[in-house]
Structure formats: C-alpha cells, structure tokens
Amino acid sequence: MPKIVDHDERRLELVDATWRIIARLGIEGATMREIALEAGFANGALKPYFPTKDTLLTFAFRHVFNRTNGRIREVTAGKAGIPALRAFCVEVLPLDAERVNEARIVVPFWQKAINDPDKAAIHRESMDQWHGAILEYLNEARSQGDVRAAVDDSAIAGHLLNMLLGAQIAAALAPDGQADPGLNGQLEAFLTLLQAGS
Numbered sequence: 231m232p233k234i235v236d237h238d239e240r241r242l243e244l245v246d247a248t249w250r251i252i253a254r255l256g257i258e259g260a261t262m263r264e265i266a267l268e269a270g271f272a273n274g275a276l277k278p279y280f281p282t283k284d285t286l287l288t289f290a291f292r293h294v295f296n297r298t299n300g301r302i303r304e305v306t307a308g309k310a311g312i313p314a315l316r317a318f319c320v321e322v323l324p325l326d327a328e329r330v331n332e333a334r335i336v337v338p339f340w341q342k343a344i345n346d347p348d349k350a351a352i353h354r355e356s357m358d359q360w361h362g363a364i365l366e367y368l369n370e371a372r373s374q375g376d377v378r379a380a381v382d383d384s385a386i387a388g389h390l391l392n393m394l395l396g397a398q399i400a401a402a403l404a405p406d407g408q409a410d411p412g413l414n415g416q417l418e419a420f421l422t423l424l425q426a427g428s
Contacts, residue, residue, distance in 0.1 A: 241279050244269050245290045249331045257338040262286075284342070288349065291339040294332045295356050298322060302363075311371035312421060315390075318363060322394045323413045324401030333401040360394075361387050371424070379424045386424065393420065 247269035251260040262283055266273045280286035298321060305317040324330045343349035364387040371377040379386065397413055404410065 237279070241289065242293070244271075244276065244279060244286065245293050248286060248290050249335060252334045252338070253331045257287075257334075287335070287339055287342065288352070290335045291349075291352065294335050298332070299359075311367060311374050312376045312425065315364065315367035315371065316417070316421060318367065319390070319394060319417050320414070322360075323397050323417065324410070325413060330401045330404065333398040336398055337402040357391065357395075361391055364390055368424075377424045378426065390420065 244265060247265050248260055251264050251268050255264065260283070262276055262280075263273050265286070266276050276286075280289065301321045302318055305321055306314045309317055324333045339349065340353065343353045365383055368377060368383040368386055372383065377383075377386075393416070397410070400410060
C-alpha cells in the first residue's frame, strides 16, 4: 500500500528548510536545489508544492506572518491596553534566533514586493491587520488612563509599526543571526513615553 503524504506537512518542511538555508547562505543561496537537499527531497519533488522559488518565498512569508500571529494570540489572551501592546511587540521583535530567521524571510519578500503588486497587496493586508491590533490596544490603554501622549493614536500606531519593521531589517543584516539585545529597552522606552504624555 502506498504511503499517504501529508501535503501541508510537506510544505512546512520545505519552508523550514528554506529558513535554514537563508540563515546560512542568504536569499541568493537559497536555490531550489539547496532547499530540496536540506529537506531531504529530490530536486524535482518540490515542483508539485512550489513550482518556483518565488512561490516558495510567498508561502514562507505568509507562514511567518501566521506563525507570529499565533504567538501573538497566545501571549495577548486575557490582556488589554499596555500589557497587550507590550506582548504584541515582543512577539514581533526579532529577539531570538528563530525570529531573526523569520526576519531573513520577510526582508527579501519586501524587496520583491516593491515591483510586484500581488506581493505588495499581501504585505499591505498584513500590516493593516497589525496596525488595527496596535490601535485597539492603544485605545484600551487610553481609556484606562495609561496612555497620556498628546499624539493621535493612529500616528502612534504607525510609528510603532515602523519601529517593529525596522527591527526586522536590522536583524536580517546582523552577523550570524544575532538578535539585538537593545530592542527590549527601546520598546520599554517607547511605552514609557506614551504613558508619560507631553
């Protein structure tokens, strides 16, 4: 009897292999051949799942985003306001090797999204979702009296989101997949400014 293949599991194995290759060799070194070899598959075995490297990169970006959102749901459950905002940001920040590797997937995707309207739309939808979540936490914090900054919440949300995305770029460029030990301090300083007001 032939072995039943779990196609979703196979795709995730390929994405994990992609992350490992990008972490070691960069995006240009992540050829379909290298990814297949890393995953323990024949080169041609990737075609039914990802016909091109581009489709694999898009899937990997979506997977990073969904995985991050899964972590966010876990750590923000039962929280509101500043505690929820802090937990959200900590899960997005590249504070360990796994999240640095995620950043190394996201940054090449952004590069391709510059000239690809479909990828740009995926990025925009993702960031709209995060912007909305940040706004929700800020509104809760302001109604609780914990945010006193005399700045519009939408502007604060945009500023914070840009800070988080900038941290992704810095992590992708860091040597040997090192996380920046100063990111937590920067986040806490930003939250302190929100609570201090003007």
